[in-house]
Every structure is written in C-alpha cells, then in structure tokens.
Amino acid sequence: xxxxxxxxxxxxxxxxxxxxxxxxxxxxxxxxxxxxxxxxxxxxxxxxxxxxxxxxxxxxxxxxxxxxxxxxxxxxxxxxxxxxxxxxxxxxxxxxxxxxxxxxxxxxxxxxxxxxxxxxxxxxxxxxxxxxxxxxxxxxxxxxxxxxxxxxxxxxxxxxxxxxxx
Numbered sequence: 509x510x511x512x513x514x515x516x517x518x519x520x521x522x523x524x525x526x527x528x529x530x531x532x533x534x535x536x537x538x539x540x541x542x543x544x545x546x547x548x549x550x551x552x553x554x555x556x557x558x559x560x561x562x563x564x565x566x567x568x569x570x571x572x573x574x575x576x577x578x579x580x581x582x583x584x585x586x587x588x589x590x591x592x593x594x595x596x597x598x599x600x601x602x603x604x605x606x607x608x609x610x611x612x613x614x615x616x617x618x619x620x621x622x623x624x625x626x627x628x629x630x631x632x633x634x635x636x637x638x639x640x641x642x643x644x645x646x647x648x649x650x651x652x653x654x655x656x657x658x659x660x661x662x663x664x665x666x667x668x669x670x671x672x673x674x
Contacts, residue, residue: 533591535549536591537588538588538591539588539589540587540588541587541588542586542587542588543566543586543588545588546566546580546582550568550578551568553566553567553580554567554569555567555617555618561583561584562583563583564581565580565581565582566582567579567617569617571617571618571620571636572620572621575638575646576593576595576637577593577594577595577616577617578592578593578594579592579617580592594615594616594617595636595637595638596637597639597664599615599616600662600664602615603615603616603662604659605661606658606659607658608657608658608659609633609653609658609659610657612633612651612659613633616635616649619633619634620634620635620636621633621634622634629654629655630652630653630655631652631653631657632651632652632653633651633653634649634650635648635649636648646666646667647665647666648664648665648666648667648668649662649663649664650662650664650665
C-alpha cells in the first residue's frame with residue numbers, strides 16, 4: 509500500500525472515531541494489526557463473540573461513563589479485520605420490535621444501565637452515546653424489553669446526568 513493511501517486511511521479512521529485517541533486507535537490498521545496489538549491498546553475485552561468464518565469479535569465497552577462501545581473483529585488469520593464504534597443512530601435503527609435481548613447486546617455491547625420494572629414486566633437497557641461533536645450532544649438510547657426479553661420499543665433522549673453538569 510502506498511504511504512499516501514495508508515496515511516489517508518489512518519486519517520479517516522481517526523476522524524471516524526472522534527479526534528480523541530487515548531488508546532492510539534489510529535495506529536491500528538485493518539489487515540495489519542494483530543490481536544496482540546489490539547489488546548495492547550484496549551486491554552482485555554468485555555466479551556468475545558463468535559463471528560463468521562472463524563472470526564472473533566472483541567467487545568470493548570466504555571459504559572457507563574463513556575459514550576462509545578467498540579467491536580473489533582479479529583479474522584481467522586489473527587489480524588484485525590474491522591474496528592467499529594457501535595453506538596450510532598444507524599445501529600440503533602437496526603434494533604427492531606421482537607428482537608431478542610442477546611441480539612441487541614451483541615450489536616451494541618454492554619449497556620451503561622439495566623433497570624427492571626417488575627409491575628410493568630419490562631426491563632430497560634440504556635446506552636450513553638454522543639450524537640454530535642460537542643459534549644452537550646450526549647444522549648441515552650433506551651431499549652425496552654418485555655418479560656421474554658424481546659424488544660418492545662426504543663427511544664433516545666438527552667442524558668439527564670449531562671443536564672445536571674451544564
């Protein structure tokens with residue numbers, strides 16, 4: 509790969525992940541970085557999911573204080589195949605009624621908070637995410653599950669914890 513293309517790819521990855529790079533994410537190049545490189549930057553994953561064709565997906569959760577969750581795919585060859593920040597409106601739109609909790613959890617990572625409402629037979633999972641470039645753009649995405657842990661509804665609202673800090 510030519511140096512100029514490599515530089516552009518690293519720049520795009522850095523911008524896509526937000527300017528702050530405390531874990532030196534920009535140094536991880538798809539198809540080049542190994543699982544050891546990923547673990548050196550991120551540490552131990554919250555969970556390891558089975559992927560397709562022998563791949564594994566390492567979940568790196570930044571909840572409850574953070575506003576990002578990363579899913580990093582390690583291919584069968586041991587190289588990083590993809591690095592995705594999964595708390596996005598595009599992913600939230602994929603959470604559909606009747607979807608099972610485990611599928612939502614696999615898609616979005618561990619939530620910042622789980623609240624059971626026994627009288628309603630519902631459980632709410634909340635994820636904090638950033639929906640814009642400013643700290644004031646912090647939102648909470650909520651998924652409401654029924655007693656069978658199937659999605660009933662979803663929604664986003666400003667993070668009440670952020671409102672207090674303003």
